Amino acid sequence: xxxxxxxxxxxxxxxxxxxxxxxxxxxxxxxxxxxxxxxxxxxxxxxxxxxxxxxxxxxxxxxxxxxxxxxxxxxxxxxxxxxxxxxxxxxxxxxxxxxxxxxxxxxxxxxxxxxxxxxxxxxxxxxxxxxxxxxxxxxxxxxxxxxxxxxxxxxxxxxxxxxxxxxxxxxxxxxxxxxxxxxxxxxxxxxxxxxxxxxxxxxxxxxxxxxxxxxxxxxxxxxxxxxxxxxxxxxxxxxxxxxxxxxxxxxxxxxxxxxxxxxxxxxxxxxxxxxxxxxxxxxxxxxxxxxxxxxxxxxxxxxxxxxxxxxxxxxxxxxxxxxxxxxxxxxxxxxxxxxxxxxxxxxxxxxxxxxxxxxxxxxxxxxxxxxxxxxxxxxxxxxxxxxxxxxxxxxxxxxxxxxxxxxxxxxxxxxxxxxxxxxxxxxxxxxxxxxxxxxxxxxxxx
Numbered sequence: 440x441x442x443x444x445x446x447x448x449x450x451x452x453x454x455x456x457x458x459x460x461x462x463x464x465x466x467x468x469x470x471x472x473x474x475x476x477x478x479x480x481x482x483x484x485x486x487x488x489x490x491x492x493x494x495x496x497x498x499x500x501x502x503x504x505x506x507x508x509x510x511x512x513x514x515x516x517x518x519x520x521x522x523x524x525x526x527x528x529x530x531x532x533x534x535x536x537x538x539x540x541x542x543x544x545x546x547x548x549x550x551x552x553x554x555x556x557x558x559x560x561x562x563x564x565x566x567x568x569x570x571x572x573x574x575x576x577x578x579x580x581x582x583x584x585x586x587x588x589x590x591x592x593x594x595x596x597x598x599x600x601x602x603x604x605x606x607x608x609x610x611x612x613x614x615x616x617x618x619x620x621x622x623x624x625x626x627x628x629x630x631x632x633x634x635x636x637x638x639x640x641x642x643x644x645x646x647x648x649x650x651x652x653x654x655x656x657x658x659x660x661x662x663x664x665x666x667x668x669x670x671x672x673x674x675x676x677x678x679x680x681x682x683x684x685x686x687x688x689x690x691x692x693x694x695x696x697x698x699x700x701x702x703x704x705x706x707x708x709x710x711x712x713x714x715x716x717x718x719x720x721x722x723x724x725x726x727x728x729x730x731x732x733x734x735x736x737x738x739x740x741x742x743x744x745x746x747x748x749x750x751x752x753x754x755x756x757x758x759x760x761x762x763x764x765x766x767x768x769x770x771x772x773x774x775x776x777x778x779x780x781x782x783x784x785x786x787x788x789x790x791x792x793x794x795x796x797x798x799x800x801x802x803x804x805x806x807x808x809x810x811x812x813x814x815x816x817x818x819x820x821x822x823x824x825x826x827x828x829x830x831x832x833x834x835x836x837x838x839x840x841x842x843x844x845x846x847x848x849x850x851x852x853x854x855x856x857x858x859x860x861x862x863x864x865x866x867x868x869x870x871x872x873x874x875x876x877x878x879x880x881x882x883x884x885x
Contacts, residue, residue, distance in 0.1 A: 499532075525578060527579075533584075537561060540627075725743045790863065
């Protein structure tokens with residue numbers, strides 16, 4: 440194992456064909472690019488020479504849920520960098536290993552999922568991975584599913600062709616097994632290492648993949664695959680790990696009070712996804728810009744200086760949020776998320792909201808649909824309908840105290856009727872109580 444040193448200088452400009460260059464105009468290796476970004480944790484000896492020419496590089500993703508979450512973005516970006524450096528990227532979906540479950544990082548046995556559930560989750564994750572990689576050009580990416588070979592692999596074949604190459608002592612020494620010895624580990628999960636090793640061998644034989652990329656907690660399983668390739672005479676192979684994503688305060692990255700932050704828009708809306716990054720700690724944002732964007736070193740350092748000089752502007756956080764949301768959800772979804780965020784937290788003009796932003800906003804704040812009489816509707820009724828006020832009496836007190844705005848304009852008791860001429864796009868009214876409580880009302884003519 441080696442920890443690389445000697446980093447190259449990265450330009451903020453990355454040519455369209457994806458080759459990295461240092462400040463002197465010389466090609467920047469994949470190792471150098473990952474190193475200055477802080478994305479390189481461990482690698483096997485001789486890997487620099489091995490990567491001197493294009494290689495097949497893979498990372499695996501087990502379908503333990505119907506979506507990837509932000510914690511998966513590090514190995515995904517590792518594949519992105521590998522492809523941009525001229526290597527062949529292979530994203531492996533664990534439709535086979537997902538039926539077993541990796542014991543690593545768990546203190547108890549994972550519940551087994553049905554074949555149908557794993558198949559559906561594997562298909563969803565495969566579609567998500569396809570958003571990040573280029574499937575055209577001289578080194579097109581691939582998405583593979585290990586169900587293709589593992590579900591047809593017999594028990595006798597596994598024991599004869601794979602199991603005979605590993606001693607029990609070797610397997611017991613791995614961290615993923617050691618961490619479960621006291622609590623107990625089933626033979627099913629104990630055998631997971633063999634299946635992951637077999638994946639590496641199959642990819643070597645099928646696609647000439649000779650390097651596996653993964654999190655630092657996967658080192659043991661990954662080196663087992665490398666050993667299996669060597670012992671079966673399939674050639675040489677290497678492994679490379681990336682650091683686990685942790686916050687500056689030592690807590691696990693990607694978890695919020697509401698749970699995981701998912702890449703699936705149905706599980707975490709693009710607005711909430713965008714806002715997650717905007718809320719990044721000042722101590723974390725520079726590292727996240729290096730980890731999760733393709734911005735160059737100079738641009739990142741400029742953003743860091745801006746953040747240090749004017750932390751209240753959250754310039755680096757917004758750049759991070761815009762970049763990652765665009766990569767995951769597309770440019771239009773990122774634009775709409777930014778528009779909604781600017782309204783709710785930046786004091787943007789309500790009347791400038793686009794129809795798409797109003798639609799997205801309706802998914803984030805309380806909503807109601809209310810008939811609009813010809814003479815208009817009383818704001819007090821809207822406040823009670825949307826539960827911003829518990830009663831008309833409470834609504835009246837709020838208005839009298841100057842605590843209610845309609846479409847960005849504060850209202851009073853003498854002028855509190857909303858008419859058709861004062862509606863937003865699509866016949867909407869945006870109510871605000873105090874500084875942060877909002878509700879959206881759709882007014883429909885009778």
